[in-house]
Amino acid sequence: MARPGDYDAIAAVADDWWGRPILASLPRLFLDHFHRTSYIVDGDGGPEAFLIGILSPSQPGHAYIHFVGVAPHARKLGYGRALYEEFFRLARADGRTFVSAITGPVNLRSASFHQAMGFTVTGPVAGFNGPGHDMLVFGR
Amino acid sequence: MARPGDYDAIAAVADDWWGRPILASLPRLFLDHFHRTSYIVDGDGGPEAFLIGILSPSQPGHAYIHFVGVAPHARKLGYGRALYEEFFRLARADGRTFVSAITGPVNLRSASFHQAMGFTVTGPVAGFNGPGHDMLVFGR
Numbered sequence: 001m002a003r004p005g006d007y008d009a010i011a012a013v014a015d016d017w018w019g020r021p022i023l024a025s026l027p028r029l030f031l032d033h034f035h036r037t038s039y040i041v042d043g044d045g046g047p048e049a050f051l052i053g054i055l056s057p058s059q060p061g062h063a064y065i066h067f068v069g070v071a072p073h074a075r076k077l078g079y080g081r082a083l084y085e086e087f088f089r090l091a092r093a094d095g096r097t098f099v100s101a102i103t104g105p106v107n108l109r110s111a112s113f114h115q116a117m118g119f120t121v122t123g124p125v126a127g128f129n130g131p132g133h134d135m136l137v138f139g140r
Numbered sequence: 141m142a143r144p145g146d147y148d149a150i151a152a153v154a155d156d157w158w159g160r161p162i163l164a165s166l167p168r169l170f171l172d173h174f175h176r177t178s179y180i181v182d183g184d185g186g187p188e189a190f191l192i193g194i195l196s197p198s199q200p201g202h203a204y205i206h207f208v209g210v211a212p213h214a215r216k217l218g219y220g221r222a223l224y225e226e227f228f229r230l231a232r233a234d235g236r237t238f239v240s241a242i243t244g245p246v247n248l249r250s251a252s253f254h255q256a257m258g259f260t261v262t263g264p265v266a267g268f269n270g271p272g273h274d275m276l277v278f279g280r
Contacts, residue, residue, distance in 0.1 A: 004198075011270030023270040024164040033196040033204055056173040057197060058144075064173055130151030130163040 002038040002050065007031035009047050010040070010069075017069045026052075026067060034066075037090060039083050047071070049079035053087045055094050063091035065101040084117055102128065102135045114138040142178040142190065147171035149187050150180070150209075157209045166192075166207060174206075177230060179223050187211070189219035193227045195234050203231035205241040224257055242268065242275045254278040 007028045015021050030052045031038065041049040049070040056062040065087060070079045091099055103110040105124040115121060119138035128135035147168045155161050170192045171178065181189040189210040196202040205227060210219045231239055243250040245264040255261060259278035268275035 008267070011267075014270070023273065025167065027165065027269045027273075029194075029204060029206065033194055033198050033202070036198040054169075054173055055197065057195065058173050058176040062173070064169060066169065127148070127151075129167045130154070133163065133167075 002031060002035040002040045002052075004028075004032050004035050006035070006040045006047070006050070010050055013047065013071070014069060017071060030066060037063075037087070039086055041079055041083070043071070043074070048074040049083060051083040051087055053090070055091065055096060061095070061097045063087070063094075063096040063099045065099065068101075080113060081117065099140050101138045103138075105134055105136055107136070111136055111138075114140075142171060142175040142180045142192075144168075144172050144175050146175070146180045146187070146190070150190055153187065153211070154209060157211060170206060177203075177227070179226055181219055181223070183211070183214070188214040189223060191223040191227055193230070195231060195236060201235065201237045203227070203234075203236040203239045205239065208241075220253060221257065239280050241278045243278075245274055245276055247276070251276055251278075254280075 010031070011023060011026065014023055014026055034052060034054050037053040037055055039051045040047055049068075051068045052066040054064045054066060056064055065084070068080055068083055088099065101114060101119070111121055117140070119140040122137040122139070124134040125137055126134050128137065150171070151163060151166065154163055154166055174192060174194050177193040177195055179191045180187055189208075191208045192206040194204045194206060196204055205224070208220055208223055228239065241254060241259070251261055257280070259280040262277040262279070264274040265277055266274050268277065
């Protein structure tokens, strides 16, 4: 389980890990209010991987993965899969039967990862996050 | 109570209402997963006001207001205050004793509004939403 204070370490590396500016999509509120359904893997030099998850308060059967990130030097080690499986266990234990996630259409690595994890890919969905913000939508 | 489908109408006007690009802070997930704790006031030509609220799943006594917006033509009519009071009732009924919100340091109208609503203002807090993203923090 993550803690609210993990936010600063994550925010410091997020743009680098994604290779583009994504910090606007990752405000502190996600750690403040969802740390109990989020995970962080700490390494010697800071975080190596993290997952921000939400058990939807308004859609009882649904869970949502907002972000998963793995440090460039720690990729291909299985952190992404391990964090998803940990979150799936948590979601199942809370009676959640559907897990969704999204990504930008440019993020082909993310699309492949979600397909390998058993997600169905929909889209790009035009204007999913407002005019001009098309997104790929994953459901499992 | 808002519905998930209200997202598109809100996303279409948000940047105009704020007078700056804020859509990146308002992805669809907030309506999908928090519509039961959010409100929208519909007018003849679309939404006139909305509030996106969260009863924090990880901090039991806390509630968080992510966004409140009022159409430029509908300001000074009391929508902002009415939506906050509606959310305060909901939060109290769920045992929440602390409500927080944030805004960018440039948003002086928001700071005055929150002070008038009984919030304490802290900051600008340097790097609140990551490096370079200072924010004013409100608590009540």
